[in-house]
């Protein structure tokens with residue numbers, strides 16, 4: 001740190017020396033200006049590009065990435081400008097990690113489970129079925145060693161990750177039929193990505209991968225029988241209530257999906273130290289902002305879905321969730337065997353979750369059951 005400061009100061013001094021030399025080489029005009037006092041050095045500015053995996057204007061996700069860039073600009077007084085490109089505008093949505101890794105752009109925003117094909121261990125930092133919720137995953141990142149592990153996982157790719165958002169507990173999804181037992185998943189065609197999708201496959205379902213823009217039509221026409229998306233705020237916007245009436249909860253497959261911002265290591269380290277701190281601080285601020293937007297927006301949207309669109313809000317039966325939990329455990333153990341880093345991350349995750357889960361059950365869980373009001377949602 002001290003060395004970096006020294007180098008930076010040395011750099012500024014060198015810039016001053018060059019300016020002084022230019023002045024000496026100049027004519028009398030410069031001499032006149034010199035009499036007014038030393039010239040103010042223009043502040044060095046940095047112009048960065050950020051690519052995201054999200055469609056343009058997608059609330060909280062894309063707008064969160066844009067908010068991040070805007071805040072960095074404000075806090076650095078315009079010295080670090082980040083231009084944001086939505087998915088496909090500069091690179092394909094799933095090309096974000098490679099673009100940051102290769103230094104095509106300085107930073108990116110997405111969710112780490114998108115890179116599972118390239119970096120299997122990355123999945124644990126986004127969403128784990130029956131894993132940590134937003135509070136839990138933030139506790140793991142900031143105070144339980146999770147972020148250091150994440151940095152270790154991305155290090156071979158020259159990428160530095162930071163948590164930048166969280167959806168909170170998602171919804172279980174929209175189903176055209178009733179889901180009573182685990183057998184109801186047999187032959188069910190569902191749009192559900194990631195580890196949750198692997199669990200549904202184990203239960204006998206068929207996982208269908210669809211781009212966001214095709215989900216509604218596929219559900220409406222019966223090409224798929226069910227889909228998950230995010231939570232009430234985003235699901236209302238997609239209009240799924242017009243295609244399927246049963247809205248199941250909880251989102252066991254994505255209990256607190258973490259969104260990420262990632263920096264190309266060389267670009268990040270080429271910034272003055274205070275700008276690196278600013279990027280970290282604004283990422284943490286955006287993480288808090290994003291969760292707040294979801295928590296506030298989901299409550300209001302759920303009420304709209306119930307009272308205006310007559311949605312049938314249903315909790316998955318407990319025995320069905322128990323079966324899914326068993327299948328999720330098998331899935332995670334299989335995934336963890338894919339490479340040594342996945343095994344290491346899975347072990348650390350399990351250890352943290354076991355300890356945190358006990359605390360959660362005596363703290364938040366007990367408190368929620370005390371304040372729950374079954375009649376708060378008005379038809």
Ligand code: CA
Nearest residue numbers: 170229230254
């Ligand atoms: Ca989802």
